[in-house]
Amino acid sequence: MATSNSRTLARLMLFPSVVLLLAWMLVPLCMTLYFSFLDYNLLTPGNNAFIGFLNYEFFLTDPAFFASFFNTILLVGGVLLITLGGGIGLAILLDQAIWGRNYVRIMVLAPFFVMPTVSALVWKNMLMNPVNGLFAHFATWLGMSPIDFFAQIPLLSIIIIVSWQWLPFAALILLTSIQSLDREQLDAADLDGAGPFSKFYYIVLPHLSRAITAVILIETIFLLSIFAEILVTTSGGPGYESTNITYLIYTQSLLQFDVGGGSAGGIVAVIIANIVAIFLMRLIGKNLED
Amino acid sequence: MSIKNSHRSKIIYTFLAWTISSLIFFPILWTLITSFKTEAEAISASPSLFMFDWTLENYEEVLARSPYFNHFWNSIVISLGSSILGLLIAIPAAWSMAFVQTKRTKHLLMWMLSTKMLPPVGVLIPIYLLFRDFGLLDTKVGLVIVMTLINLPIMVWMLYTYFREIPSEVLEASRMDGANIAEEIWYVLLPIALPGIASTLLLTVILAWNEAFWTLILTAADAAPLTAFIASYSSPEGLFYAKLSAASMMAIVPILILGWFSQKQLVRGLSFGAVK
Secondary structure, eight states: OOOHHHHHHHHHHHHHHHHHHHHHHHHHHHHHHHHTTEEOBTTSTTOOEEOTTHHHHHHHHOHHHHHHHHHHHHHHHHHHHHHHHHHHHHHHHHHSOOTTHHHHHHHHHGGGGSOHHHHHHIIIIIISOTTTSHHHHHHHHTTOOOOOHHHHSHHHHHHHHHHHHHHHHHHHHHHHHHHTSOHHHHHHHHHTTOOHHHHIIIIIHHHHHHHHHHHHHHHHHHHTTOOHHHHHHTTTOSTTTTOOHHHHHHIIIIISOBHHHHHHHHHHHHHHHHHHHHHHHHHHHHHTOO | OOHHHHHHHHHHHHHHHHHHHHHHHHHHHHHHHHTTSOHHHHTOSSOOSSOSOOOOHHHHHHHHHSOHHHHHHHHHHHHHHHHHHHHHHHHHHHHHHHHSOOTTHHHHHHHHHHHHTSOGGGGHHHHHHHHHHTTOTTOHHHHHHHHHHHHHHHHHHHHHHHHTTSOHHHHHHHHHTTOOHHHIIIIIIHHHHHHHHHHHHHHHHHHHHHOOSHHHHSOSSTTOOHHHHHHTTSSOOSSOHHHHHHHHHHHHHHHHHHHHHTHHHHHHHHTTTSOO
């Protein structure tokens, strides 16, 4: 029973969160927008002329932009595919009657808690290094020539590392969801002579749809701005082969000090994220909030 | 299905599950083992899992080489500070949305979540310049502010999903007994919602501990948390695998243990209440 008194109070209590988030969103975003129309380089101070859309023209016609745009899509899409596929498989496996399930869960979950800089460095040096890495030793032992991961398949290597970090998250969410599945449905399907594939497709998968939506939503939020993994492994190289949009803008603004160009890039990134966000919000609006 | 048959399938599934989970866990185990090796053994072409001379020298060298405890303390202050500050702001908001619902509540929640989708690079330059002008670069205060703001939407959402499950009759009853809103939140809501609040706190501590965009960009030395401490190992100096491993373990072990203890609560929080 909400009286007008408690309504006012409710508004008051919402106020700090809303104002802070609004400020956090709008103030810097307006500044970015403003900078994006200026010829503003930290190395040449005092000469911040208004240059219209020139920064955007440069940014959008730069081959680096296209490269990093597609890399971003490949990175997000690749990781989503691997973690969802692997996650569903793992969830089904861990849902079976097995010995020591708690220990298995703990091991599967562990990578999620490893900070990105650590997992990137461990994979880069101790596993993927072409001379001293474990994979190289293994390849030599098998009589093959070792792969130079970050020179030959830089983006795929980063996808592998990031997937390793996010697979536990997907598996855990999906496992929890699968455990709430009504067993009687599966038993009934058994009686009707349904095979494992049709049981999966018609019963398990629909039941998982909410959890899958949640995984896609949350992973996408974090994957769009992958940064540390690229910074400590390839620095975006060779060339632009493993540069995503976040990393491209970082190099432009803080390494080349091109505030104007970096800001234009930032606005482009915001627009891209918005397109993705609209799509995702529809998805959760349908799936999560009923 | 016969008992013998189901027994066999249990063995097969157990074997599969243990094999796959060991593979997933292997990089961490390997880092742990390497951290006790000498540098020469760490890059040996015929690496050994257990048969080597265990040593603690890497941990000693990491401690001597860099102010580990400084970074550790920074990580604690930043992640715990931002999470507690965030809770103070998010609890009233979540209370208000869960118990005084209006037509706009859902839109407001969605809007809050959408701020999470704003890519950090979109505001990178202004935040960097503002921090420079206000003297917040490389300070813990600055990072606490940023972490609070980036985790605030998640906190409000999580708390909202927990609060919504508390029957509002409980709160109304206390109001009938003459409790004001502050008393209602403090004496009635908080004790009931404590598990939810605790898991919200845990999740945001973990997220802030591992955050590696702002912590790398906005810090240099003084306020650098463990993420930045580890990144300083990205340019190799001679033989360094064993030392890198030791430093890595020192950075991840606290949060790994915390995470293992709280795995059940995390699921629900991480999925914004979609999975319980």
